[in-house]
Structures are given as C-alpha cells and as structure tokens.
Amino acid sequence: MKKNLILSITALVLLSGCAQKAPNLSGDVSDATGYGDESVNMNDGNGITSSPNGAMIDGRYNSSSDGFQSIYFSFGKYNVESDMYNYISKNANNIENIGSGAIKIEGNCDEFGTDEYNYALGLKRAKAVKEALVSKGIGEDKFILVSLGESSPVCSEPTEVCYSRNRRVDLRVAR
Amino acid sequence: MKKFLMFLFVSSFIFGADAKFSIEKGGDARKSVAIIEANDSLNQFRGDSFYSILLADMKISGHFIPSKKKLSGDFHSSVIPADLKSYQYILKYKVTNESGLSLYVALYNSSNGNVVFKKSYSMNVASKYPFLAHKAISDINDALNLETIEWINRYVIFSRYTAPRKSEIVLADYTLNYQKTIIQGGLNLFPKWGDKDQQSFYYTSFSGKLPTLYRLNIYTGKKDMIATSPGMLVCSDVSKNSEKILATMAPEGQPDIYEINVMNGAKKRITDFGGIDVGGRYVDDESRVVFVSNRLGYANIFKQSLSGSSVVPLISRGKNNNQCDAFEDKIVYASRETSSASSGNTFNLYLANSNGGNIYPLTGSGENQYPRFSTDGKVILFVKNSNNSSQIGYINLETKQSELFSLSGKKVQSIDW
Numbered sequence: 001m002k003k004n005l006i007l008s009i010t011a012l013v014l015l016s017g018c019a020q021k022a023p024n025l026s027g028d029v030s031d032a033t034g035y036g037d038e039s040v041n042m043n044d045g046n047g048i049t050s051s052p053n054g055a056m057i058d059g060r061y062n063s064s065s066d067g068f069q070s071i072y073f074s075f076g077k078y079n080v081e082s083d084m085y086n087y088i089s090k091n092a093n094n095i096e097n098i099g100s101g102a103i104k105i106e107g108n109c110d111e112f113g114t115d116e117y118n119y120a121l122g123l124k125r126a127k128a129v130k131e132a133l134v135s136k137g138i139g140e141d142k143f144i145l146v147s148l149g150e151s152s153p154v155c156s157e158p159t160e161v162c163y164s165r166n167r168r169v170d171l172r173v174a175r
Numbered sequence: 176m177k178k179f180l181m182f183l184f185v186s187s188f189i190f191g192a193d194a195k196f197s198i199e200k201g202g203d204a205r206k207s208v209a210i211i212e213a214n215d216s217l218n219q220f221r222g223d224s225f226y227s228i229l230l231a232d233m234k235i236s237g238h239f240i241p242s243k244k245k246l247s248g249d250f251h252s253s254v255i256p257a258d259l260k261s262y263q264y265i266l267k268y269k270v271t272n273e274s275g276l277s278l279y280v281a282l283y284n285s286s287n288g289n290v291v292f293k294k295s296y297s298m299n300v301a302s303k304y305p306f307l308a309h310k311a312i313s314d315i316n317d318a319l320n321l322e323t324i325e326w327i328n329r330y331v332i333f334s335r336y337t338a339p340r341k342s343e344i345v346l347a348d349y350t351l352n353y354q355k356t357i358i359q360g361g362l363n364l365f366p367k368w369g370d371k372d373q374q375s376f377y378y379t380s381f382s383g384k385l386p387t388l389y390r391l392n393i394y395t396g397k398k399d400m401i402a403t404s405p406g407m408l409v410c411s412d413v414s415k416n417s418e419k420i421l422a423t424m425a426p427e428g429q430p431d432i433y434e435i436n437v438m439n440g441a442k443k444r445i446t447d448f449g450g451i452d453v454g455g456r457y458v459d460d461e462s463r464v465v466f467v468s469n470r471l472g473y474a475n476i477f478k479q480s481l482s483g484s485s486v487v488p489l490i491s492r493g494k495n496n497n498q499c500d501a502f503e504d505k506i507v508y509a510s511r512e513t514s515s516a517s518s519g520n521t522f523n524l525y526l527a528n529s530n531g532g533n534i535y536p537l538t539g540s541g542e543n544q545y546p547r548f549s550t551d552g553k554v555i556l557f558v559k560n561s562n563n564s565s566q567i568g569y570i571n572l573e574t575k576q577s578e579l580f581s582l583s584g585k586k587v588q589s590i591d592w
Contacts, residue, residue, distance in 0.1 A: 040393045045361025045382025076514075104384075112520060115545060115589060116365070116409050116423055116453040117467055117474060117497045120430040123406040124451060127428040144384060145428045147407045151362055151588075152340050174384060 061165050063154045067094045068103075068171035071129050072164060075110070078124035080132050088129070091171055092136035102174040105130055107147040110163040122147035129169045144174050206319065208233065209242040209262040209285075213250035213269035220270040220304065224352070228305050229268065231350050232312035235554075236324045237574020250279065260285050266315070270307075275299035278307040282315055292318040302355075305348040322573065326549040326592075330373050331556070331567070332366045333590040335582075342588060344378060346393070349556075349592070351567060351580045357393060365589045367410045370417040371550060376591070377401065377410035377420065388422065390437070401437060406430065411466075412456045412501075421445070421455035421464060432466050434481065446479060446486070456501035458529045465489065465501050465529065476508050478529070489531035498544060502552035504529045507537070509544045509557075524557055526572070537570055545590050558587045 055062070064070045069087040071080060080088060095103055107122030107129075126145045134140050155162040212226060226245045233239035242262065250269040259265055265283040270276065274297035282292040292315050296307050309327045316324050331347045337359075344358040344366050362381040369375040375392040386408040388401040402408060406425030411432075413420050424433045424442075432445040432455035446452040448470055455466040458478065465478045468486075474497040476489045490496050495511035506527050513520040522544050524537040537543075537555065545558040553573050559566040565587040568579045 040357045040391060040396050041355075042358055042391075042396070043360035044358050044363050044380055115498050116407075116411065117451065119407045119409065120423065120451040120453045123425055123428065123430055126406070130428065145406045145425070146381070146384075146386060148340070148362075148381075149364075151336060151342065151364070154339075 061154075063165075063168065064170045065172040066098065070171070071125075071169045073125055073167045073169075075112075075163075075167065076121070078121060078128050080128050085132075088132045089136065091129075092133050092138055095133065095138050095142065098173060102144050103142055104144045104146065104172050104174040106152070106170045106172075107145070108152055108166055108168050108170065109150045110166045111150045111153065112163070119147045119149040122149050125167075125169050129171070203240075205238055205240045206264055206321075207240045207242075207262045208264045208266050208282075209246060209259045211246045211248045211250075211265060211267045213267065213279075214247055215250070215269065217270040217272055217276075225268070225270055225304065225308060228308040228350055228352060229266075229312060231578060231580075232309055232324075232327055235327070235569055235571060235576050235578050236312070236316055236321070237571050237576040238316055238319075238321045238324070250281075255283060255285055255288055264291065268311070270304075272301075273297065276301040276304055276307065278304075278311055280311045280315070282318070303348075303353055305350055305352040309348065322553075323551065326551060326554055329550065329592050330368075331590065331592040332368065332376055333567075334364045334366050334378070334588040335565075335585040336588055337585060340381075349567075349569065349580075351582055358391075365409045367413065367591045369413055369420075371415075377413070379408055379410070402435060402440075402442070409453070411454050412464075414457060414461055421457065423453045423455065432464060445481060447484070448486075454499060456499060456506075458501040458506065459504060463529075465499055465506055467497055467499060474511075476506065476531070478531075489529075490525075490527065490534070491531065492534065498546065500547050500555075501529065502548035505548070505552060507546040507548065507555055509546055519561070524555070524570075526555075543568070545587065547590060547592060549592065556590065556592055558590055560586060 062070050068091050071084045071087055105126040107126030109118045109122045123145065126147060130143050130145060153166045155165055210226065210229060230241050233241040250267050255265055262285050265285050267281045269279040277295055277297040279295045281290055284291050294314060296310055298307060313324050313327055327349055331349055334342050334344045336342050340362050342362050342364055343356045344363055345354055345356050347354045363378050365379045367377045369377050369390050374394060375390050377388060377390050380387050380389055385403045385405055387403040388408050388410055390399045390401055404424040404426055406428050407423060407430055409423045411421045411423055418436065418438050420435050420437060422433050422435055423430055431447060431452045434443045434445055445464060448468060451469045453467050455464045458465050463478055463480050465476055467474055468477045471488065473494045476496050476499050477486050478489050479486045493510040496508050497511060499506050499508035506529055508525055509522050510525060511520050511522050519542055521540065522542050524543050524546050526535045526537055527533060542560045543557050544560065547556045555570045557568050559568050559579060564584055565582045566579045567582055568577060570577045
C-alpha cells in the first residue's frame with residue numbers, strides 16, 4: 001500500500017503528461033439540498049403491554065392470560081383443528097365467567113411467513129378463533145381482533161417445537 | 176471508522192454466485208475512472224470510508240469501471256500522471272470541514288486533460304456524508320450524459336424488530352453507511368414513503384387497542400392519523416400524486432385491499448374475498464391493482480381493475496408467490512420455493528410484465544424477499560435474510576449490476592425507498 005502510494009505520488013510529480021488547468025471550485029458550490037437534518041426522533045408507544053411467555057402449565061403450553069388457553073395452528077394454516085376444540089369450549093366458559101368487558105384475540109405466526117401475508121395469516125387465525133367462540137354462543141361484538149404477525153414470538157430456538165408454539169392465538173381481557 | 180467496519184461491501188462477482196445477472200463480455204461501454212483522494216482530505220474521511228462509497232456508487236450504476244485501488248495525490252495539481260492515461264477519466268476528490276462538511280470533486284478527461292466536471296458540495300450534518308458522495312457521482316453520471324442514477328440519492332426506510340413486540344423504524348442511505356433511528360419504542364411497522372420527495376412516510380402503530388395508520392413528516396415531525404382498523408392495517412402503495420393509497424384493512428376481521436383517499440378520508444373496498452388479500456400495488460397507469468391472494472388455495476399474484484370486480488391470476492408457476500411490487504407495466508415478485516416448517520426456506524425473485532408474461536428469474540438461491548422497484552423502475556431493492564440478520568441488495572435491471580450491503584444484527588420487517 002505504502003509502496004503504491006509512493007509510486008503514485010512519484011508518478012504525479014515526475015511522470016507527468018501534458019499540464020492541465022487545475023480545477024477552481026470557488027463560485028461553484030452546491031448545497032446538497034434535501035439532506036437537511038430530519039427532525040424526527042420519536043418514541044411512539046410502549047408496545048403491547050402484556051408480554052406472553054408461553055410457559056407450560058398443566059402439561060400444555062399457554063401464552064394467554066386471564067384464565068384463557070392459547071389455540072395452536074399447523075404450519076401455514078388458519079383453521080381450528082379438532083384437538084383444539086376442548087380449549088375453545090374452555091375459553092367460551094371463561095368469557096361467561098368474566099362477564100362484561102371486551103376480549104382481545106391476538107393472532108400470531110412463526111418467523112417463516114413474510115411481510116403483509118404473515119399479518120393476514122395471523123388475523124385469519126384470530127378470526128377463526130372468534131368464529132369458533134361465536135358458535136359457542138358468545139356475542140360477536142365481544143371481541144377485538146388484532147394480528148401481531150411474527151412480532152410476538154414466545155420462543156426463538158430453531159426447533160419445530162418452538163416454531164409451533166409461535167403459530168397461535170392468544171386471548172386476554174382488553175385493557 | 177467503527178461504523179464503517181460494520182459495512183460489508185460485497186462486489187458483484189461474489190454476489191454473482193446468487194444473482195442471475197452477470198456482466199456480459201464484449202461491447203463494454205463503461206467508462207474507466209481512476210479515483211484519487213486528496214492528500215489533505217479531512218483526516219476522519221481518509222482511508223476507505225468515503226472512497227468505498229464512491230466505488231459502490233460507480234459500480235452499481237453499471238456505467239463506470241473504477242480503479243481497483245485508491246490513489247492519493249494533490250487535489251490542486253495540474254498534472255495527470257502518465258501511468259493513469261490508460262483510464263478514460265481521472266476523478267479527484269477532497270473532503271473538508273468547511274460549512275459543516277464539504278466535498279470537492281473534479282473529473283478530468285485523461286486523453287486531453289480537460290476538466291469535464293467540477294463541483295463542490297456542502298452540508299451541515301456531517302453524519303450524512305454518504306449522501307455527498309452519492310450526489311457527486313450522480314452529477315458526474317449526468318454530466319457524461321449517461322442514463323440517470325438518481326435513485327442512489329434516495330433514502331431507504333425500514334422497520335426491524337428489536338425484541339418481542341418491539342421494533343424501530345430507521346432511515347438510511349442505500350449503502351447503509353448512514354443510519355438513523357427515527358421511531359423507537361413500541362411496535363411500529365410497515366414504513367412506506369408517502370410522496371416522491373420523501374418528506375413523509377406512512378407506518379402502522381400498535382400502541383393503541385387497534386392498528387392505526389399514521390403519516391409522519393420527517394422534517395417537521397407533523398403526524399397525521401389516517402385510519403384505524405381492527406385486525407390489521409398496512410399502507411401498501413401510494414398513488415403518483417400522493418392523494419390516494421392502497422391499504423390492507425380488515426374492518427370486519429377480513430383482510431382485503433382498500434383504496435383510501437387521504438385528502439378526504441374516503442375508503443373504497445377493492446377486493447372482497449373470504450381468504451387473504453394483501454399487498455396491493457397500482458399498475459397500468461393506476462387503473463388496476465396487483466395483489467397477493469390465497470384464493471386458489473395458495474399465495475399467488477392476482478390483478479383486478481380498480482373499477483371492476485373480476486380477478487385474474489397472473490403467475491402460472493410456483494405455489495407460494497407471497498410478495499410483489501409493481502412499476503408501470505412490470506411486476507417483481509418473491510416466490511417461496513421450499514416449504515419447511517422447521518428451517519429457513521428458499522425465496523427467489525422473479526421479474527414479469529403486468530400480465531404475468533416474460534417471467535425472468537433474478538435470484539437463484541437463498542432467502543430473497545421484499546422486492547421494491549426504484550422510483551424509475553430500473554433497479555430492484557430486496558432483502559436477503561439469513562441466520563436472523565439481513566442484507567439489503569440491489570439489482571440494476573439495465574446494467575445487470577448487483578450489490579449487497581450488510582445490516583448488522585436485526586432482521587428487517589419491511590422496507591421501502
């Protein structure tokens with residue numbers, strides 16, 4: 001590098017070709033307009049306050065709160081499968097016990113989905129759980145649906161067990 | 176310097192192992208340029224940082240063959256070294272701290288010694304120095320009457336997760352040497368530029384009970400609430416006059432494409448399907464939209480008139496085409512080509528016309544997603560994910576150059592430029 005630098009400088013001094021007019025840049029100054037400082041630097045919210053941990057309770061994983069049980073889904077699917085029906089019934093009973101107040105249904109996905117499609121998949125899962133609960137006699141206007149896509153994983157290990165725990169719907173009392 | 180070390184410049188021949196494009200032999204019209212840094216250039220910019228950005232700009236343009244090593248010399252010398260006569264042009268540059276930060280550039284025609292272009296640039300925000308380099312190279316490009324590369328001057332904006340239910344929105348130059356977090360705290364996603372001048376952008380906030388779409392001016396801080404929706408709400412595209420947007424909304428829990436007039440708040444439902452419709456993009460002079468839907472049982476790209484209801488499938492190949500972008504009568508889409516539930520999948524990018532014809536592969540391996548056309552439709556930005564980190568790549572469709580820039584650590588959620 002040093003050798004190259006010396007060679008370059010030597011070349012500039014000794015091996016010159018025809019002389020050129022040196023650039024005179026005065027009077028030709030351009031402000032790089034449009035690159036002023038962006039004034040924005042904001043803190044927009046504290047996120048969703050409830051932070052599920054998805055711990056195993058009574059032999060099954062659960063990241064819901066307020067007495068609800070999370071509903072899990074197969075890869076890329078948004079239909080409630082038969083092994084989840086008991087949990088739907090349990091959640092319907094829990095809503096009746098809680099009484100008044102809205103219930104938030106949060107749809108979640110694993111990390112393999114992409115962009116908007118993953119958020120839509122999470123929403124379809126939330127909607128499927130809502131419809132299953134409505135079929136148990138709960139009023140439609142009881143629920144607030146939101147998709148969290150892949151933004152709210154309960155675990156991050158690169159295993160199928162972990163990924164399947166993230167393909168879920170959580171329920172909790174809306175606050 | 177530390178920041179610069181985080182910047183990984185991968186030249187096109189390395190990326191060539193993945194990208195489908197390569198430089199064709201013969202008939203190379205690129206201009207050879209020797210780059211000389213002034214001996215008295217500002218110390219903190221001596222070395223590779225400024226030089227590497229100039230080099231990246233020249234390479235991705237596809238219009239230049241820059242010298243392989245950085246040279247040093249006297250900026251004001253009137254002499255062109257004989258050993259540089261083999262180059263068509265000599266570019267000299269000097270960085271100073273006048274007026275905040277200034278860049279002086281001069282381009283010589285090495286055959287006759289004439290000064291072809293000379294200019295100086297200044298800005299009062301030194302951290303934005305990459306934009307000085309980009310502006311200089313795009314001006315030199317224009318001075319030589321080459322096809323515009325104005326896109327290198329634009330901001331890239333992206334969101335990335337920082338923790339479960341937490342994210343940040345970041346502004347950057349296209350090489351990622353400049354990065355500034357502008358929204359932090361909470362869950363704020365899907366940034367999308369709201370106007371061609373990049374004064375404001377849309378994003379979805381989850382800080383309330385329902386997803387809410389805001390438009391934020393990055394210079395004044397003015398924040399407008401545009402819409403709120405149960406379930407999900409994403410701004411997918413913005414009309415050329417910035418007066419309308421395409422959004423994925425779910426007022427009844429059902430994700431469909433809507434057009435929102437941001438001037439008067441009017442909402443028009445475009446698609447009506449019981450499954451998933453997302454990612455609407457204007458095509459065909461904004462008379463139609465292309466979007467992703469699972470109406471055939473798997474994610475694919477469809478087209479519908481803004482004034483009608485008939486839906487046409489566009490892509491006949493692939494069983495999971497789950498992202499797309501559009502520019503006039505072209506589309507680019509991402510296709511998931513494996514279906515593993517327990518490991519990373521292969522995603523490749525394809526170019527097609529807005530009728531689904533002339534499908535052309537752009538990548539050949541890896542996890543390539545989030546394709547976005549440049550404002551002139553000539554370059555495609557995309558995100559390459561691996562091992563919980565991301566790289567941002569560019570494919571120049573005209574010159575067939577491609578570059579990747581590393582984004583340390585966190586995975587990109589969504590991106591626009």
